[in-house]
Amino acid sequence: MTEVLVEIDNLSKYFTVRSGWFGASKTLHAVDNVSLSLHKGECFGLVGESGCGKSTLSRTLLQLYAPTSGTVRIAGSDISSVTRRVRRRNTRNVQMVFQDSYWSMNPKLRVGDVVGEPLRTHTKLSAAERNRKVAILLEQVGLPADFARRFPSQLSGGQRQRIGIARAIALQPELLILDEPTSALDMSVQAQILNLLKDLQEEQQLTYLFVSHDLSVVRHMCTRMAVMYLGQIVETGTTEQIFAHPLHPYTRMLMQAVPDIEGNAELTFYDGEMPKAIDPPVGCRFASRCPHVTEKCTQENQSLRELDGDRSVRCHLAM
Amino acid sequence: MNSNSLPAPLPPVIEETSAGRAYKLKEFILFLRVHKLAAIGLSIIVILLIIAVIGPLISPYPDDAYKAVHLENKLLPPSWAHLFGTDELGRDLLTRTIYGTRLSFQIGISVILLSILIGIPYGLISGYFGGWVDNVMMRVCEVFLSFPSMLLSISIVALLGPSLNNMMLSIALSWWPWFARLMRSEAVAIKERGFVEAAKSMGVHPLVIIFRHIWPNSLSVIIVQISMAFGSVILTAASLSFLGLGAQPPTPEWGLIISTGRAYFLTNWWYVTFPGVFILLTVMAFNFLGDGLRDYLDPKTRNS
Ligand SMILES: Nc1ncnc2c1ncn2[C@@H]1O[C@H](COP(=O)(O)OP(=O)(O)O)[C@@H](O)[C@H]1O
Numbered sequence: 001m002t003e004v005l006v007e008i009d010n011l012s013k014y015f016t017v018r019s020g021w022f023g024a025s026k027t028l029h030a031v032d033n034v035s036l037s038l039h040k041g042e043c044f045g046l047v048g049e050s051g052c053g054k055s056t057l058s059r060t061l062l063q064l065y066a067p068t069s070g071t072v073r074i075a076g077s078d079i080s081s082v083t084r085r086v087r088r089r090n091t092r093n094v095q096m097v098f099q100d101s102y103w104s105m106n107p108k109l110r111v112g113d114v115v116g117e118p119l120r121t122h123t124k125l126s127a128a129e130r131n132r133k134v135a136i137l138l139e140q141v142g143l144p145a146d147f148a149r150r151f152p153s154q155l156s157g158g159q160r161q162r163i164g165i166a167r168a169i170a171l172q173p174e175l176l177i178l179d180e181p182t183s184a185l186d187m188s189v190q191a192q193i194l195n196l197l198k199d200l201q202e203e204q205q206l207t208y209l210f211v212s213h214d215l216s217v218v219r220h221m222c223t224r225m226a227v228m229y230l231g232q233i234v235e236t237g238t239t240e241q242i243f244a245h246p247l248h249p250y251t252r253m254l255m256q257a258v259p260d261i262e263g264n265a266e267l268t269f270y271d272g273e274m275p276k277a278i279d280p281p282v283g284c285r286f287a288s289r290c291p292h293v294t295e296k297c298t299q300e301n302q303s304l305r306e307l308d309g310d311r312s313v314r315c316h317l318a319m
Numbered sequence: 320m321n322s323n324s325l326p327a328p329l330p331p332v333i334e335e336t337s338a339g340r341a342y343k344l345k346e347f348i349l350f351l352r353v354h355k356l357a358a359i360g361l362s363i364i365v366i367l368l369i370i371a372v373i374g375p376l377i378s379p380y381p382d383d384a385y386k387a388v389h390l391e392n393k394l395l396p397p398s399w400a401h402l403f404g405t406d407e408l409g410r411d412l413l414t415r416t417i418y419g420t421r422l423s424f425q426i427g428i429s430v431i432l433l434s435i436l437i438g439i440p441y442g443l444i445s446g447y448f449g450g451w452v453d454n455v456m457m458r459v460c461e462v463f464l465s466f467p468s469m470l471l472s473i474s475i476v477a478l479l480g481p482s483l484n485n486m487m488l489s490i491a492l493s494w495w496p497w498f499a500r501l502m503r504s505e506a507v508a509i510k511e512r513g514f515v516e517a518a519k520s521m522g523v524h525p526l527v528i529i530f531r532h533i534w535p536n537s538l539s540v541i542i543v544q545i546s547m548a549f550g551s552v553i554l555t556a557a558s559l560s561f562l563g564l565g566a567q568p569p570t571p572e573w574g575l576i577i578s579t580g581r582a583y584f585l586t587n588w589w590y591v592t593f594p595g596v597f598i599l600l601t602v603m604a605f606n607f608l609g610d611g612l613r614d615y616l617d618p619k620t621r622n623s
Pocket residue numbers: 015016017028030048049050051052053054055056057276277
């Protein structure tokens with residue numbers, strides 16, 4: 001069960017940004033020295049406020065961005081390998097369900113072609129075989145086969161996200177990245193999609209990287225998780241541990257914002273401003289918002305400390 | 320997944336429901352009702368197109384289109400026998416104007432086809448790949464754009480020798496960069512959209528992304544540009560022929576007819592008037608239609 005499938009090792013992705021036309025160029029540390037390992041068949045949660053670098057990390061895993069430094073190994077092979085054949089195999093092994101299903105589907109293609117695209121790209125199936133496979137995939141995500149002839153714009157948000165899932169599982173990828181797959185949906189639809197994802201994972205032994213800013217969803221879905229703040233991982237552990245005893249002040253802050261059962265989230269009461277990871281200063285990045293800030297916090301860089309029981313935390317105050 | 324359990328194949332992919340098509344048509348007709356100018360433009364174009372297609376059938380004196388000479392009929396004013404009058408060789412000007420319509424549409428279609436065949440793939444590739452590829456390709460484009468298009472066409476014809484084909488080639492060479500630039504900006508915008516990112520992440524080949532994802536989503540913009548360009552191309556062709564750089568006698572080309580007729584302008588008004596009116600109508604109609612289509616198809620002014 002604890003076979004490691006994905007090894008992210010000191011991965012960084014920096015962007016060069018410019019303020020105004022003549023401003024000096026600065027470095028935005030969107031993903032900064034992230035190390036994570038995902039076990040085969042688990043659902044690993046990645047949480048953090050919007051803008052903390054979750055999508056950038058996902059895109060790097062998809063090879064949409066070349067990493068600034070660090071490596072990612074999937075089933076032992078380096079995704080930024082120099083050989084085209086290996087890179088191509090990796091595009092097949094990692095698939096993503098995008099947050100905005102409307103934005104991520106070509107409005108001029110029919111659903112059958114949208115779902116069939118990965119098959120066209122990576123298999124030699126004939127058109128008829130592909131259509132049959134598409135029908136199976138649609139059935140797996142709970143949609144009738146004749147949806148293949150519709151256009152994405154003729155579907156509801158939930159149906160479209162099911163199409164996005166069908167497309168992502170078409171090639172039976174090793175790793176499925178779910179980048180806030182339900183955040184654009186109504187609560188009731190959200191639950192249906194989450195259940196579908198859970199069922200699919202059980203049936204097909206898929207490995208999920210489940211990205212979300214919603215802790216309650218992560219708690220429902222994931223066995224292990226990491227909390228991200230301004231490009232850095234600040235806490236990792238099993239979901240159970242983290243929800244029972246959050247160690248990092250940031251994690252505790254997020255927990256207070258978890259919506260209650262009725263889903264009445266209250267996400268606007270954070271103290272302090274959400275800074276950007278542009279040329280980050282020395283010291284803890286959370287210091288500006290932390291209620292427990294000490295002198296040491298702003299003078300020394302904090303490292304991710306390993307604790308007992310497969311946990312780690314980036315805070316010198318946490319025990 | 321075992322292949323024995325495959326369900327029956329999907330029914331063949333047919334077009335959208337006829338109800339959906341009818342709805343779209345209704346919507347377009349409604350639009351034409353509001354946009355009177357576009358409706359007028361479209362009507363004129365349809366009529367001219369019909370004239371162009373069935374020209375030889377409706378021309379009263381098909382032989383007069385090219386080489387016939389009837390000196391006994393020369394320079395007759397409009398009458399029931401010759402609705403547009405006759406020219407200095409006694410040829411029926413209605414016949415020649417009709418054949419001119421046919422020729423102008425042929426020129427327009429050929430030139431536009433050639434321009435988009437070069438310009439569209441050029442712009443798509445430049446915009447999609449970006450970086451130095453884009454830089455080099457756009458500099459080349461700008462070299463063409465930096466000359467006034469008429470001057471460029473004239474120089475090319477002067478170089479290659481005046482003829483109908485060289486003229487069409489020269490106009491296409493001055494037009495393709497406009498299509499290239501337009502397609503480039505479309506590609507630059509569309510490649511940021513999620514479905515392109517999704518396709519990239521799946522390892523879809525760049526050329527497949529360009530022609531399967533980007534191109535179909537830029538169709539509406541290209542249709543507007545084609546409509547606008549069509550009128551200008553026809554006008555340019557008439558101008559070059561007028562200058563003696565395009566069609567050669569006895570070709571019934573509007574610009575050429577006017578060029579010959581200008582010697583008789585003061586005494587025989589009908590000679591230049593009718594072909595002139597046809598040029599005017601054509602150019603105007605395409606501009607009206609293009610303007611209307613822009614409003615109709617532009618996602619910025621219409622949300623669909
Ligand atoms: N292509 C890019 N160029 C420059 N900055 C970017 C780019 N993509 C993301 N960023 C910046 O990186 C940070 C992380 O963004 P993102 O990964 O989208 O966060 P999240 O998905 O957690 O909301 C943000 O500050 C964002 O502005």
